[in-house]
Amino acid sequence: MIEPACCFLTSQSHGRSWVSPFGFRFGERYTGIPLQVDLSDLPLAKKMISARAKFILGPTGSGKSFLSLHMVRCYLEQGAHVLITDMGNSYKQLCELYSGRYFSYSLDKPIGFNPFWLNEGEVLDIEKRQFIIELILVLLKQPGETLQRSEWVALSNMVEGYFAFTETRHKFRCFNSLYEWIKDQFAPQLTRDRVTGKQFDLPNFLYVLRPYYRGGEYEFLLNAHEQPDLLYGQLIVFELDEIKDHPILYSVVMLLIADTYIGKMRRLAGVRKVFVMDECWKALVKTGSATLILYIWKTVRKFFGEPIAITQELEDLVASPIVKNTIINMSDCKILLDMGRYNNRFDEIQNLLGLTENDKALILSLNKANEPGKNYKEVFISLGTNYSRVYRVELSLEEYLVYTTEEPERVKVREYARRHGGLIQGVKALAADIRSGAIRLLLVFLLVSAGALLPGGRASAQLLDLIDAALKKALTTADLAVQRLQTQTIVLQNVQKGLENDMQTSMLSDITGWIRQQEELYSNYYNGLWQVKSGLSSYSKVAEIVRRQTRLVQEYDQAVSAIRRDPHFSPAELNYIQNVYSVILNESIRNTRQLSLVIGSFLTQMDDASRLRTIEETAGNIDHNYDALRQVTQQTALLSLQRSKDDAEIHAIQQLYGINNHP
Numbered sequence: 001m002i003e004p005a006c007c008f009l010t011s012q013s014h015g016r017s018w019v020s021p022f023g024f025r026f027g028e029r030y031t032g033i034p035l036q037v038d039l040s041d042l043p044l045a046k047k048m049i050s051a052r053a054k055f056i057l058g059p060t061g062s063g064k065s066f067l068s069l070h071m072v073r074c075y076l077e078q079g080a081h082v083l084i085t086d087m088g089n090s091y092k093q094l095c096e097l098y099s100g101r102y103f104s105y106s107l108d109k110p111i112g113f114n115p116f117w118l119n120e121g122e123v124l125d126i127e128k129r130q131f132i133i134e135l136i137l138v139l140l141k142q143p144g145e146t147l148q149r150s151e152w153v154a155l156s157n158m159v160e161g162y163f164a165f166t167e168t169r170h171k172f173r174c175f176n177s178l179y180e181w182i183k184d185q186f187a188p189q190l191t192r193d194r195v196t197g198k199q200f201d202l203p204n205f206l207y208v209l210r211p212y213y214r215g216g217e218y219e220f221l222l223n224a225h226e227q228p229d230l231l232y233g234q235l236i237v238f239e240l241d242e243i244k245d246h247p248i249l250y251s252v253v254m255l256l257i258a259d260t261y262i263g264k265m266r267r268l269a270g271v272r273k274v275f276v277m278d279e280c281w282k283a284l285v286k287t288g289s290a291t292l293i294l295y296i297w298k299t300v301r302k303f304f305g306e307p308i309a310i311t312q313e314l315e316d317l318v319a320s321p322i323v324k325n326t327i328i329n330m331s332d333c334k335i336l337l338d339m340g341r342y343n344n345r346f347d348e349i350q351n352l353l354g355l356t357e358n359d360k361a362l363i364l365s366l367n368k369a370n371e372p373g374k375n376y377k378e379v380f381i382s383l384g385t386n387y388s389r390v391y392r393v394e395l396s397l398e399e400y401l402v403y404t405t406e407e408p409e410r411v412k413v414r415e416y417a418r419r420h421g422g423l424i425q426g427v428k429a430l431a432a433d434i435r436s437g438a439i440r441l442l443l444v445f446l447l448v449s450a451g452a453l454l455p456g457g458r459a460s461a462q463l464l465d466l467i468d469a470a471l472k473k474a475l476t477t478a479d480l481a482v483q484r485l486q487t488q489t490i491v492l493q494n495v496q497k498g499l500e501n502d503m504q505t506s507m508l509s510d511i512t513g514w515i516r517q518q519e520e521l522y523s524n525y526y527n528g529l530w531q532v533k534s535g536l537s538s539y540s541k542v543a544e545i546v547r548r549q550t551r552l553v554q555e556y557d558q559a560v561s562a563i564r565r566d567p568h569f570s571p572a573e574l575n576y577i578q579n580v581y582s583v584i585l586n587e588s589i590r591n592t593r594q595l596s597l598v599i600g601s602f603l604t605q606m607d608d609a610s611r612l613r614t615i616e617e618t619a620g621n622i623d624h625n626y627d628a629l630r631q632v633t634q635q636t637a638l639l640s641l642q643r644s645k646d647d648a649e650i651h652a653i654q655q656l657y658g659i660n661n662h663p
């Protein structure tokens with residue numbers, strides 16, 4: 001009996017959790033079943049990969065930020081230490097959630113470092129001396145300038161002599177004392193050694209580095225009198241957006257951050273150490289910072305470390321030979337998100353990343369057939385050359401609120417955090433309000449209040465910003481309404497299937513054992529259910545209503561997606577169209593609930609005549625909703641076609657709205 005029974009196990013899947021104490025939480029692609037997927041330890045032990053380094057590529061809007069935040073959280077939950085360089089404040093709320101250290105570097109509030117600081121027990125080893133020399137070269141040399149062997153020897157002797165001097169004299173080590181020692185002690189030594197200006201140009205050296213000395217423009221950078229203890233901080237984030245285009249500060253700060261990670265890498269034995277470099281590619285332009293970052297990629301494997309490079313632009317791969325030839329080649333774990341934006345250039349990506357044809361097919365299929373009613377993104381993951389899979393990244397509402405990068409949503413999260421005494425409490429309260437629909441009522445109130453306060457058609461910028469934020473939130477609320485409608489549809493389908501299965505069970509003649517006893521015990525129940533089934537079988541409207549409702553939801557998704565990408569409508573027109581769709585959606589929700597009550601009444605006191613009459617009315621209402629939605633979509637598409645300028649644009653709009661594909 002076991003073998004025939006297996007024929008009914010029709011669900012197919014390649015997904016299963018890895019048998020490993022470490023892993024990331026993803027969803028199986030087809031079923032959504034939660035899986036633990038190890039992308040680091042077990043693949044390394046099985047020699048699927050040679051290092052734990054990872055490379056993530058995802059265009060804007062593909063879910064890259066949510067994926068990276070989700071992975072960082074998985075690392076933190078399993079005890080790893082994570083150091084992040086970021087652009088755009090993506091990790092700020094997660095950092096607050098885990099009580100991490102968040103450094104936002106700006107010209108108004110610069111961060112001071114002291115690369116000459118030695119913690120208790122530290123000595124000037126070869127690695128530390130190498131780092132200080134690289135730092136001085138970043139300050140001294142322009143990209144592409146050559147370095148003579150004599151200059152390297154002079155710099156090495158300089159660093160060695162300075163640390164020996166400060167050790168015996170108990171001098172405080174910083175750039176100021178280094179600069180003074182070079183003038184007073186090292187210059188005479190160069191003269192005694194008969195070092196010429198051609199071998200080492202000391203006047204030029206002192207002149208170029210003068211801005212970092214006392215009273216100079218960048219005195220703050222290398223003379224900190226307190227060195228923050230970052231060794232034992234589990235989460236450290238450096239936000240560098242404001243200095244990303246600065247010709248000097250950016251590369252210097254990246255070099256100092258890389259040194260901070262190397263300190264963790266060397267001194268934190270037995271702890272997983274993750275270095276996330278998110279959109280910080282300009283650091284690879286300067287020779288010094290590029291050398292140190294590449295050193296991390298090459299060395300970190302020996303110290304239980306995991307470097308992760310994240311980018312969203314194809315040009316980052318193409319333009320930098322360091323990225324192409326080193327970081328990509330040394331990252332055996334490659335993670336790609338929806339690459340639809342680069343369909344026409346995907347062959348270039350395929351060649352750069354060494355992807356197979358099977359990998360290409362998987363990547364180009366991302367998010368093309370997602371499960372209706374589920375809000376998630378798909379992600380492609382390859383380990384080495386023989387393992388490629390697609391998984392779901394599906395977040396809870398609470399996770400979404402912590403990870404969101406949308407400013408209106410972040411403002412609302414911060415508001416709730418202040419009101420409820422902390423980020424965790426605020427996120428829980430906001431999620432509860434969203435689920436209950438309170439946020440929608442609040443936004444309506446804000447819109448009405450703002451409109452009532454507009455004096456003579458004019459308003460302050462604060463009120464206009466309020467209205468703009470409310471409108472954006474209203475779009476999100478509409479999407480939540482769609483999810484509720486989709487859920488209702490699935491519930492109806494399940495109820496219908498349940499009724500059919502129950503009736504098949506009741507009609508079985510070969511029932512034996514306890515099944516026969518249950519049938520006798522609940523004979524009234526089965527007989528009543530059979531009568532209801534007979535009524536429904538003779539009246540096929542219910543199945544048709546469910547199918548029509550499903551099509552309505554699908555066409556709404558397609559229509560809203562197309563309208564938001566249509567360049568022919570102004571923001572005011574988009575808001576008006578969205579309002580029309582919202583009316584249709586609300587009507588559909590009411591009809592769905594009415595049908596749910598009818599089906600629920602199969603087990604309650606509603607006579608067949610009343611039930612069938614209600615089904616008839618509901619069918620007519622849903623047909624009206626469906627026809628209205630299609631009519632709005634067709635009128636919108638026709639207006640867009642009229643505004644098109646040429647045949648190419650007309651063809652693009654037809655493709656956008658799928659006009660030729662409508663049944």
